[in-house]
Structures are given as structure tokens and as C-alpha cells.
Amino acid sequence: MRYPQASGSSRLTRVLGWSALAALALNTWWGLWLSPPDVVQGQFVRMLYIHPAVATMCYAGFGVCALGSVAWLWPRLRSPRWDRLAVAGAEVGAVFCFATLVTGSIWGRASWGVWWTWDARLTLTAILFALSLGYLALRRSIDNPHSRALASSMVAVLMALTVVVDHYATVWFVTLHQNETLFQPDPTIHGWQLATMLVSFLAFGLVFAWMMVHRYRLEVLEERYEREGFTSALEARRSEALPERRVEVPAR
Amino acid sequence: MWRDALVVAGKDLRVEGRSKVALNQVVPYSLVVLLLFGFAFDQDQPLLVQAAPGLFWLAVLFSGLLAVQRTFSIESADGAADSLRMSGLEPAGIFVGKVVAVAVQLLLLEVFLAVGIVVLFHSRLEGAGLLAASAVLSTTGVAAAGVAYGALSMGTRVRETLLPLLLAPVLAPVVLAATEAWRAALGFSSGDGWRWLGLLAGFTAIYLAGGVLSFGALMEET
Amino acid sequence: MPYDLAVRLRSAVALAGRYPLLAGADLDVRTGEILALKGANGAGKTSLLRVIAGLIPLSGGEATVLGLDPTSDARALRRQVGLLGHRNGLYEDLSAEENVRFAARAARPPKGAAREALARLGIRDRLAELPTGKLSAGQRRRVALAALLARRPLLWLLDEPHAGLDAEHRELLDGLLKEVAALGATVVLASHEILTREVLAHRVATVSGGMVLDGLIVDSPVPDAPAIDGPARDGPAAGNMAQPDLEQPSVA
Amino acid sequence: MNYVVAAWLSCGAILVAYSARTLRRERSLRRSLAPKDGPRWR
Numbered sequence: 001m002r003y004p005q006a007s008g009s010s011r012l013t014r015v016l017g018w019s020a021l022a023a024l025a026l027n028t029w030w031g032l033w034l035s036p037p038d039v040v041q042g043q044f045v046r047m048l049y050i051h052p053a054v055a056t057m058c059y060a061g062f063g064v065c066a067l068g069s070v071a072w073l074w075p076r077l078r079s080p081r082w083d084r085l086a087v088a089g090a091e092v093g094a095v096f097c098f099a100t101l102v103t104g105s106i107w108g109r110a111s112w113g114v115w116w117t118w119d120a121r122l123t124l125t126a127i128l129f130a131l132s133l134g135y136l137a138l139r140r141s142i143d144n145p146h147s148r149a150l151a152s153s154m155v156a157v158l159m160a161l162t163v164v165v166d167h168y169a170t171v172w173f174v175t176l177h178q179n180e181t182l183f184q185p186d187p188t189i190h191g192w193q194l195a196t197m198l199v200s201f202l203a204f205g206l207v208f209a210w211m212m213v214h215r216y217r218l219e220v221l222e223e224r225y226e227r228e229g230f231t232s233a234l235e236a237r238r239s240e241a242l243p244e245r246r247v248e249v250p251a252r
Numbered sequence: 253m254w255r256d257a258l259v260v261a262g263k264d265l266r267v268e269g270r271s272k273v274a275l276n277q278v279v280p281y282s283l284v285v286l287l288l289f290g291f292a293f294d295q296d297q298p299l300l301v302q303a304a305p306g307l308f309w310l311a312v313l314f315s316g317l318l319a320v321q322r323t324f325s326i327e328s329a330d331g332a333a334d335s336l337r338m339s340g341l342e343p344a345g346i347f348v349g350k351v352v353a354v355a356v357q358l359l360l361l362e363v364f365l366a367v368g369i370v371v372l373f374h375s376r377l378e379g380a381g382l383l384a385a386s387a388v389l390s391t392t393g394v395a396a397a398g399v400a401y402g403a404l405s406m407g408t409r410v411r412e413t414l415l416p417l418l419l420a421p422v423l424a425p426v427v428l429a430a431t432e433a434w435r436a437a438l439g440f441s442s443g444d445g446w447r448w449l450g451l452l453a454g455f456t457a458i459y460l461a462g463g464v465l466s467f468g469a470l471m472e473e474t
Numbered sequence: 475m476p477y478d479l480a481v482r483l484r485s486a487v488a489l490a491g492r493y494p495l496l497a498g499a500d501l502d503v504r505t506g507e508i509l510a511l512k513g514a515n516g517a518g519k520t521s522l523l524r525v526i527a528g529l530i531p532l533s534g535g536e537a538t539v540l541g542l543d544p545t546s547d548a549r550a551l552r553r554q555v556g557l558l559g560h561r562n563g564l565y566e567d568l569s570a571e572e573n574v575r576f577a578a579r580a581a582r583p584p585k586g587a588a589r590e591a592l593a594r595l596g597i598r599d600r601l602a603e604l605p606t607g608k609l610s611a612g613q614r615r616r617v618a619l620a621a622l623l624a625r626r627p628l629l630w631l632l633d634e635p636h637a638g639l640d641a642e643h644r645e646l647l648d649g650l651l652k653e654v655a656a657l658g659a660t661v662v663l664a665s666h667e668i669l670t671r672e673v674l675a676h677r678v679a680t681v682s683g684g685m686v687l688d689g690l691i692v693d694s695p696v697p698d699a700p701a702i703d704g705p706a707r708d709g710p711a712a713g714n715m716a717q718p719d720l721e722q723p724s725v726a
Numbered sequence: 727m728n729y730v731v732a733a734w735l736s737c738g739a740i741l742v743a744y745s746a747r748t749l750r751r752e753r754s755l756r757r758s759l760a761p762k763d764g765p766r767w768r
Contacts, residue, residue, distance in 0.1 A: 028734070046730040050737050095744045102740065103733045110729035130421035137414055138404065143491035146531070147472065151404055154466045155418070158400065161458045162422050169425040169451055173432070207741060214748050221755040228759060229492055237497040240517070241683030259579050263565070263572075270567035270605065326565060335563030335621070337529060340553035340580035468549070472531075 013217075016210040023203035030196040047107040049196050053204040055100040055125065060208060061093020062128060065135075066160035069153035080223065083149040086156060087139060088215035092208060094132040100125050120170040127166050131159045145226070253348070256341040260349025265356060267326055274319065274357045279364050282315040286368045297374070304375040305434035308365055309427045313394065315361055316423070317416050319354050320398035324405050333406050333471075343468030347399060351463065354395040362387055379437030382445045386433035389452040393426045396459035403463075403470035426455055480505045480540055480629055480660035481526055483689070487534030488525045495521035497684035498535060502691045503662055508655050510675035511664040511686075518684040519664035520560070523631040526662065527557040540628055553580060556627035558635055562618035566607030570597055570617045573606055577621035591624035592617065594650065596643060611638040619647065623654075630654065632663040636670055648674050 031049035068086030071077045104122050105115045116122070138155055142148040268274050289307040293300050327333045336346065369375050377383060401418050429448040436445030481503035488496040496518055503509050511519045524530045526539050528548030537544050542551040564573045574588040592602050595616040606614055615638045622630065630651070636644055651661050651674060664681075665671055671678050680687040 032730070032734070043730055047733055050733055054737060092744075095740060099737045099740045102736045106729055106733040106736065127421050127424050130424075134414075134418040134421060137417055141414055144489065150469050154462075154470065155401070155404075158459070158462045158466075159422070161462070162425065162455070165451060165455045165458065166425050168454075169428050172447065172451075173428060211741075211745060211748065214745070214752060218748055218752045218755070221752060221759065225755055225759060226492055230489075230494070233492055234487070234494050234497050237494045237684045239683065241685055241687065256580070259576065263568070263576050266572065267565050267567045326567075330566065331559055331561030331563045332565055333563075334529060334557065334559055334561075335577055338527065338552050338555065338557050338563075339577055340549070343549075 013210060013213050016206060016213065020203065020206035020210050023199060023206055027196065027199045027203040030192070030199060034192060034196070036192060044107065044110045045193065047103065047110070048193065049200040051100065051103045051107055052197070053200040054096050054103060055121075056201065057204050057208040058093055058096035058100045058125065058128070061089045061091075061096055061212075062132065062160070062163070064089030064212070065093060065156050069156035069160075072149055072153045073157065080145075080149070083153065084216050084219035084223075086153060087219055088212050090132055090135050090156070091215055092211045094129065094136065095211070096204075096208065097125060097129045097132060101129060118173075120173065123170045123173070124163070124166055127170075128163060131162070135159065145223070253342045253345045256345025257348035257352065260341065260346050261352040261356075262349075264323060264326075264350060264353030268353065268357060271326075273322055274361070278315050278318050278322070278357070279361050281318065282311045282361055282365055283368050285311040285314055286365065286372055290372055300373045301375050302440060304369045304373040305438060305440070306427075306431045307373070308362075308369050308434070309390070309430045311365055311368075312358065312362060312391070312430075313420075313423055313427050316354070316358055316391075316394040316398055317419060319357050319361075320395075320402045320419070321405070321412060321415060323350055323354055323399070324402045327406055337471065343471060344464040346471070347403070347463045347467035348460075350399045350402075351392070351395045351460070354399060355391050358391045358395060359388070362391065375438065378439070379445070382433060382437040382449070386430050386437070386445065386449055386452060389449060389456055390426050390430035390433075393452060393456035393459060394423055396456055396463050397422050397426075400459055400463035400466065400470070403467055406471050426452065429455070478505045479503065479538070480507075481662065482538045483526070483535070483686075484537070485535035486525060486532055486537050488521060488530045489533045490521075490530075494684055495530065496525060499525075499681075499684065499686045499689065501679065501686045501689035503660055504691070505660050506655055506658050507677060508651060508661040508663070508675045510671040510678045511662065511681050512666070512668075512671060512678055513664075513681035517681045519681045520633055521684075522681060522686070523557060523633055523662065523664060524559075526629070527555050527631050528552055529557070554628040555631060556622035556625055556629070557631045557633075558618055558622055559633050560637075562606075562614050564606045564614060564618060564621070567605055569603050570606055570609070570613075570620070571602045573617060574621045574624050578624035581625045583624055583626075587624050588620075591620040594623060595620040596646060612640060612643065615639060616643060619650075623650070628659055630659060630661040630663070632661065634665060635663055636665060636667060644670075 027049060031046050065086045066089075068082045068084075068089055072079075072082035072086065101122070104125065108117050108122070109115050135152060135155055139148060139152050142151055286307065289303075289311070290300065293303065327336060366377065370377060398419060401422070402415060404418070405412070405415055429451045433445040433448040433452070436448070479502055481501060483499050483501040485498040485500060486496050487494060487498055499518070499522060501522070511522065513519050521530060525532065525537065526544060528539070528544035528551045531545045531548075539551055540554055544551055563577075565576075568576070570592055571588050574591055575583075578587060578591075589602065592598070597613065597616055597620060601609070601613065606617055609617065615635075619635065635647060639647060648670075651663075655661050663670075663675070677691075679689045
């Protein structure tokens, strides 16, 4: 892998970054001004152009984390790449999860008049967010790279399974949330609203990808920083040897 | 593996029996938690009776966290963790042994708690079959998830505060399912309680299998 | 290999996070030999024992203990290895006999093995029933040693075994170790006591700065091992002329 | 209508904050790694 330039933005991230910004601008323009207010919900329909897209990216993030962890656990596939992907997915996923909760509760406040409702999807996202905080806290508390990857990928897989169980638990517990407006057989929205929603998915998808690349690269740099530190720590350690009995360790 | 599990469970329960920490500290703690719930609901009798199953299982969750931290603190005292690793016992056996030990302590605790909610919250316990089945299943689930994540504290210098943060969201579905099963048993909710039992069984199976597979690696020193 | 090597380490590197516990340790220990490790605190004696026992994975170099690789098949190796660390690894609430029986459980000991091992270490009847929390430090040390003895390990790794023992039990331990070594077991012990090293040990190696300065047996047929300067004292027959101990406190 | 704006701004703020943090950490790591190796990094 060639050394990334010191400036920090390679061709890939520059392209991704700018196209994401362009798509976001388009989404904002269409979402806030161009698309007509909904006959039922009035202006609140505009939430449709943020919340579902952000929520999807949240699940995408945790999906990447779970897949990365499974790949890392698979003996033949094991390589630091998967671990870096897992941590990138988890962290970016957690950010989008937080955004989902915020926009979701704002939407709830707007249309149902209350900040938090015990609704299946919102509760599941909240649990997901708590799980991700636990995962990230766990990663910070182990410094040995191999065992950190091992413990966190196992925890990630266990958490992914827990989310499956949670899904049924919350759905049975309460079924209040309106089902997916977009993926219904006959979408109840069309025309401008549909178009804007697709744009929102594109925009946030690009933002998601851009963040993932940067976070992944950050992990690579951190690893190199640690390796850098390691060689100097090794020399310092060796210099502690009794001075007059210094032994030239045969260079293997 | 099962023989090792029995040995470890025997050891844990004997240590618990001798030191009586579970009996003298965790049980009173859970009863105090019930009292606090009582204060929080301030004599609103009908509400308390309604909420009793939920409060019961919340108290079990908090006590479960304590029991798991306790079962791993006896390992870290005097470096017993290393002798456990060196003992050559099957890691899966150690995991199952510890789960059994924690589950037995929690079940014992639940008997006290059941008496507690009957006395404090005046709830009448019927539908015993569903109550007992969901209690055993969810206690095993709590113990399995607790010991699986607790192994992290044995392997790494993980601070005590990490375990509750990791465990609480994971145990959320268990508390939910157990509460709903009990509410159905006590006739508060119309839903059929046995469906929640299926969810509990699924959760417990996941964590028992996950723990057996991963305990060996998790308990290693990092 | 004319010598049957119980332990063979070549430039072993072991990490705790980023700190190199071992920075390229080379060591040979023959079967049936009693090797003493000397060195200041923090030089790496304890880490060396724990690496040989397979408790700390190797990050570099290679190691063969009792014919096994301590990092990959650690669990199989540990059944044949007994490690006594600074702490005794006992359960205070259990009695001495229960502790020893639990420790030896995996080795499927014959019926009275626990009591017999305890008796060998001078822990008899009433003492064996008391919870170990109530015993004195010296007695607890002997119970830990009995737990080791009951497991009949092929390789004894002892970290300051004589700490806390009175004179009478010191000879008892020395006698036990000599007897066990004569039976073909190998003993590697870390000790600050010069007397122990000179009287008991067949060979003494110095650990400093995460390395073993004279760990290799000079006439061992390892082709690429360069001649290590400094007198290689070995052979129990040759009187161990007291090596002037340069025990300056190392910069740990 | 201000709910919609609130949602938009809050979501934007969260994403921008996180991206800024990541970029800053990345740049600081690069600076600590880069100088020692000097130009041959190119």
C-alpha cells in the first residue's frame, strides 16, 4: 500500500467529498424548497428526506462492523484490514445512529407531540446506540492489537445476534412506527417527494462512504504510529541491559 | 467438558457458600432495590401491582451484574486467574461451570425477590408454570451473557464500569421478554406469554453457544 | 540434538500493549536441568517465565517448550507445565486441600494425591482443613507449591519460590526440586538469593533489558549461534565459582 | 416548519463535528509520522 501523502486527502477522498457535498446541497435545495408540502403532514414530510437515509446508513455502518468482525474471526480470512473496517463501521455507524435518534425524536415531537415514543424502530436504534458505545469503550480499554481485535470482533458478532433478537422483541412489544414508506409495493409518495428521497439516500450514502474511507485510513495511521513507537521502545528496552555485558543480538 | 464444568461450578458455589457474599450482600441489595422502586412509585398501589413484574426483573438484572462481577473478582484475587488458565481445564467447561454457579445464585435470589414483591407490592403469583419456566430461562440467559462478557474483565485490565455498560443493553431484551412473560402469566396483558419464552430461549441459546466458543480466547491474558 | 532441550527460545519478543516485556531473548534449558535466572526487578524474569508457560503470546522470534509452540498450542502445553507466580493463585475461602484438589483436577490425580502433596510440603491434617486465607504467607506459599507438585508437571517455572519460607522449609523445597529434576523434570526458577542460585541451580543465566545475556549453552550445536562472550558455566560437577554479582539497579 | 430546520441543522452539526474530529486526528497523526521520514514519503 503506497504511503498516503502528508496532506491527508487522496484522489479518492477528494472525489467522494465533493460529490457528497454536491448531493447534500441538491438534497437540501429539493428537500426544503422545491418539493411540495405533503397534503397530510404538511411541512413535516420534509423529515422524510433526512431520517430514513440517516437510519439506513446507521444500519449499514453496523452491518459493515459485523461483517468485518466475522471476516476477522474466520481463520483463513484473518487480516488487520477486517478489524480496521469493523472499527470504522462501528464508529461511523454510531454517529449516524445518534443522528437518527435526534432526527427521529424531532420528527416524533413534530408529528406525535412527544420527544420519545416507545416505538419498535426507535427503541431498537436506541439499544443499538448503547451497544455501539459499549463496543467502542471496549476497544479503547485493550491496548494489545491482537487481543483487542479478537475481543471486539467476538463482542460485535454477539451484539449483531442480540440485535436480531431485539428486533423481534421490540416489534412484538409495540408496533406503532409507520412502516417503510419507500419500500412498500406501491409507494405512497411519488413525484418530487420520491425523487428527493432518492437524492437523500445518494447524498448520505456518499457522506457515509467518505467518512468510512477517512476513518479506515486513520486506523492505518494509528497502527503505523504504534509500530513506530514500538521500535524505539525496543531499543530503549535493550539499552537497559547491563552495560558491560552487552551482547550483540544476532540479527536474524 | 461437562466434568470440568461440574468441577468449576462446584468450586464457585463452595467459595460462595463459604464466603456467603451472595447471601449477605447481593440478596439484601436486591431487596433494597425493590424498596427503592416502592418509594419511586409512592404508594400508588394499582400502578405498583401492574409494574411488579418489570421491577422484579430490573432488580434481577442489577443483582445479576453484581453476581457476575463477584464471580470474576474471586478469580482475580491472589492471581487465581493464572492458575485457572494453567489448570488445563477446558475453557468451555469453565464457562459452563461459571454460568451454572451464577444461575444458581440468581435463582436463589429470585426466590427471595418473589417473596419481596408479594409482600411489598401485594402481587398475587399465579400461572406458576409460565412464571417458573421464564424465570429459569431468563436467569440462564443473564448468567450466560454475564459470564461471556465478564470473561473480558478476566483477560484484560478492564475497569469495573465497562461490564455494566456492555451488559445492560445486551440484557435489555431479556428483561423485556421476562417481564412480558410474567405479565401474561399474572393476567395483566392479553398476549400469550409462551411466545416470549421462545424469544428468551433464542437469546439464551445464542449466548450459551457464543460463550462456549469464545470463552477460551476471551479469558486469555492480554 | 545430543541435548534434549526442554526449552528453546530464539530472539523471543513479547509485548504488553506497546511495552516490550521481552526484547529478543535467547535461552536453552536442558531436560532435567535446574536453571536459575538472576536479574534486577523489571528486567523481564517474570515475563520470561510467563512466555515459556504460554500465558503471554510471542510477538516475534520463535519458541519451543517441551516440543510445543507456546503461542499456538498453549493449552496442550500448560497441562504439562506448572507456574508459580509472585501471587499464589489460591482461593482464600477454600481449604488447602480443596485448593490443591481443584488445581490438580485436570491431571486426574490418584485418590490421595492432594493430601500426599500437602504432606510433602509440611502441611498436615488440621492445617490442610483451614481456609487458606487464614494461613501465614509461608504456609500459603507451600500450599501453592503442593498444588504444583500434585499436578506432576514436566516443567516447573518458579518465580521467587523461596520468598517467605523459613530455613527449614527452604531445604525441604531444595530437596524436592532436586528430586523432581532427578526424575527428569526441568526447573527454571527466578531468584534474588545468591545462595539458592549457587547451591541448587546447575546453571545461572542473567536476565536484563528484556534479554537473556548468557542463556545459550555454548556447546549446543546451534550453527548460527555466535560464541557468547563471558564464561559459560555449566555442568553440575564443575564447582560454580561465585560470579561477582553486578547487581546495580537497572533503569527499569 | 422550525422542526424541519432543527432536524436538518442538528443532523448536519453531528456529521460535520465528527468529520472535523476525524480529519483533525488524521492530520495530527500524519504530522507526527511524516517529519521523521522527510520527503521520501512522496
